[in-house]
Amino acid sequence: MKRTLAILLANPLSLLGVVLVSVVILSAVFADFIAPFPEHSGAVVDFANFNKPPEWPYIFGTDLVGRDMFSRILYAYRISLILGIVVLAIAVPIGVTIGLVAGYLGGWTEYLLMRLTDVFLSVPPLVLAMSIMGVLQPTLANGMLAVTAMWWPWYTRLVYNITRGEKEEGYVLAAEVIGASKAHIIFREILPNCVPAIITKMTLDMGFVILIASSLSFLGLGVQPPTPDLGSMVADGAKYLPDSWWLTIFPGLAILIAVFGFNLIGDALRDILGAEQ
Amino acid sequence: MIPLARLLAKRLATSLIVLIGVSMLIFAIARIIPGDPARIALGPNATAEQIADLRAALHLNDHIVVQYGHFVADVARGDLGVSLYTNRPVTADIALYLPATLELVLVAGLMMVGIGLPLGIWSARWRGRAADNMIRLVSLLGVSAPSFVWAVILMLLFAFYLPLFPIAGRISDSYAISSVTGFLLIDTLLQGDVRAFGNAAWHIVLPAFALALSGIGQAARLTRANMVETYDKPYIEMAQSYGFPARRIANHYAFRPSLIPSLTIIGLDFAAMLGNAFLVEAIFAWPGLSRYGVAVILRKDLNAIVGTVLIISATFLLVNIIVDLLIALLNPRIRYSQRPA
């Protein structure tokens, strides 16, 4: 663990990733203290200062009802990170368990579970989330549900592939010979061997969940106003291009920075932990 | 070629099972909708009698399994029902909007393969050098933003500040193109109107590139990763020890074996563009399935939602089958073994 961190900080690219992610996390956590206009995260209007280009004290400009873009972006990061954490906290255990069970037990269990996984993988991710959001009310909780529903199969695939390989390894056979229970073998013997790959994928996915969630809200199917959200900010601002460019460019770059940061770390972790799919 | 036929049959059978599963999934999603679809369809002024009639017509009073049976029977007849939003058959609506989306996705797919793979090859051949680091950074940036962000950035840069490309649409209004295939790049050529073709091509560049950017990055990263692994194989050392030209080793001896594991994921990425196209279409006012899809979803137009998702999933599965066949063609082990692996 210490060694991993040391290598992460030694490489300029992964160091950049650590810096970017730290900035994103700190902005989200301390938004209340950093944001010059914390009240602008809600339904505030200030028509005296609407649609202002970047200028002090509005370093990223103001939106069409006069709210500070910078403050809203900080709060949007908070929503994005919560969404990412919740989605992964639900999707990963589900996906991993199904993958382990299908991979280890084999037979009909394997066939049914993997075909079920295929079903979820056979709808383009965004379309699946869209249709779920479409029939449900667009709230943050439902957004998490929709993204979770499209996310778990990827972990099933990943863990399933590893499990099928590990199943034939000597240590698993040895555990079988001494009569260890299936649950023991699956969770105590095989699972630890999947952990590096899972951690790597989770790091990359923190970025991609943010990306997909912002895509949903960009289409109007995600978090609803007045809650600040990077995707809907871009969507709202896109109508006023090119004149009010700050309405789209700053939230757009905010997405890019967060996802890029997580990707840089994930890439480095993949190299360090040697966890390739 | 017998193994190929067997592989195709097997893949089609699996895909059919998966498609049935997808239809159940979508059907289930469509039925958990809160509220009465008949009431939503008829609006607030409908009488109780009208609602009861529509409920009967839509089989909404039957058991959910019977409803699914009706649904499958209809789909098998090519009937996806009537859109409550446009009041036209869903199939007709999709036929109207799908070609524009497919055209966009196909061009973006060509860009992904045509730009992403060479970048990956370059990166792997010069691994550890400046060119490699440059390509890795750019391709990571490419995958790090959703396509609508790229769409906005590209539009600002190359349509507004440097007005090289049009801001929106598929073709300038001055061209009258009668629709044959629905693909403007083909229809214009069928009419023999080269200038119209050029105009349509000029319109598709920015949206397709915005859609392709993350795919390009992904393809480059994947190709590089697999090729770097391949470069450690004995057969590459053998090629080097015989002094085969470095470019031939890269493009041929290292690339071809690396392409096979990359293709599955490239296929998935390509298929994912069908969904991401929605994001780009919105920015560039591209008259594709996006506006329709988002509109029907916001209006809870069940038939249209189910139909759209089903068509997109079928296309997605078709792409995957094609990719699998391509892999079989490229991998002699599958092509010439008696049992497909």
Next chain:
Amino acid sequence: MSTPTLDIRNLTLGFKGYTGFTEVLHGISLSVEPGERVALVGESGSGKSVTARIVLGLLQELRTARIGGSVLFEGRELDGLNKRERHALRGKAMSMIFQDPTSSLNPVFRISDQFHDVLRRADPRITRDAALERAAAILAEVSVRDAERVLNAFPFQLSGGLNQRVMIAMALANEPALLIADEPGTALDVTVQAQTLQLMRKLVEEHHTAVLFISHNLGVVREFADRVYVIYKGRIVEQGPTRAVFEGPRHPYTRALMAAVPRLTGGGIPDIDEDSPDFGAPLETHDAEGRA
């Protein structure tokens, strides 16, 4: 005495890594005369394979490698050649046979395509038909009768022994002056390995090709080589005509190596006392003396 085909003098090699500089070769000298078969014997990690890769000029392209001393090929200093000239030698004037023939042939191309590329090294303009004809002729020399089937096959469709013959045919196709064989056929089973080695021996004799034969298998070396160098931890510790070395090994490592040969039950190379005074002083300090 004629110019040796290969003359290595005081060759050193080190790698620059994260943990600093590690020297792998501490100054080895060896030579191969035209048409001579010379074996370089040692355990894995002793530096024999990297020596072969330096001769081929492959390690020179590695940025972490630091190479000292000199390698003369047919009297020409490799270090004095530019990249293009060094590249020109590979596959034409010298070629190489690898440990595992099946994994050394590219899995997704037919033998014919790969053979064509090999022949292109000597004659860039050779047509496919001419290449196939020439390939079939060489394959006949290594007792491959149905050359057409073999050429049309992918490596995974052929047996290991057949792939090995293909490798030998490729290696000799351009009439190289020097053939480097790195543990040839170790991945094959023993009888097949013996057969292909015999074929290789016959061919290099006929073509008068000099061979640098790298192996840890003393039995094979005894059969094949005229002269033997024993390498241990990056130093040549003993050298001489095969018979002399086998009948009267002088260095304790050579003796240990010989003691290890017939043991089928495993155990490998027995531990020897490296602190014994005669161990630190290699018998071969300068190659010329040993040969004289």
